[in-house]
Amino acid sequence: MQHITGEVWQQLSSAYPSHHALFRATFKHINERYGSTGRHYHNMEHLGQMLTLLAQVRDKVKDPDSLAFAIYFHDIVYKAGSNDNEEKSAAEAAQFLQQLGFSPADIRKVTGWINATKAHQNPDNDPDLNYLLDIDLGILGAPLLSYVEYTRQIRQEYSMFPDLLYNPGRKKVLKHFLNMPFIYKTAAFQQLFEQQARENITWEIGTL
Template structure:
């Protein structure tokens, strides 16, 4: 939590955000990511992406826009909704307008968040490739961490009976496996691609 707050306040300070506005928004963000039912898309997921951003920052052109996208990308998350990305992007836009973030960068953050819906890069922006790979890094985790992730996702979708969940989950996994590459950057393909495919193929067998 301390790290999440620190990076946020530093980010806002770089862009002249009023400290009180930044602090209030941080509490709203933390409340959203800590809401009941958030078993995977929670503050741990947010922290993981911030850690990856710090690790790969030298390879990213516009780190601050990427950071804003990270903070807001799962702000709105409900398993029953189909507009989570749109609502999250709108929340980001509202705050960025409030602090006077450059308009072209406001649109970039909005587009980055929207891109997490299908994990495609219509902008052909290298920074977006990293952001999308950050969001999918768990797919290439160790088998133990991957199994924990699948259990967390199942809890988030506990409203759905097993038959419907397994059918939908299998469709998602086959979608990713059917792509030429799950990851978009060379760094992530080299580090995670093979393990991600093994993890997802194993999950399909167990569904």
């Protein structure tokens, strides 16, 4: 997965030949952040998985490059249990995109997408945001063995909480997903992952 994160970043940078130094420094920063201690799931592997899924639906996305930037930055600030990870991540994205010369409107679009990964809501039904939110939840529909590993990694990230606190909170989140008419917002992801995601979540609830 490390390969695709560097490959896609290089493709993005090719559109900004006068900003290669900025891209090099920022990719180093991305690697340092996503590779920091305590990141068992929200790491470079997670980025690679998301970029792989983006590649599969790229022809359905209106602004795939901006969506890719949102993916790279969406968890650049991550502390388990913190309430402002997305806001801080969006602020870093805004600073980077401003240096690239993005318009204020396009910066607001990308930062809005990043902030939306907090509650996974899309009240304006922005089609590109629907894909970002589905890509972020792609792991829920992974084969069961991969999903089991994901649950272990998430538990490690929240290891500061005892089971007495963690299990009820996790169960509440999972039941919320099951109670939704669809976990995924796009037809493509519903077809690919909806059934498996519901089976995985039901399995995990049974373990808590």
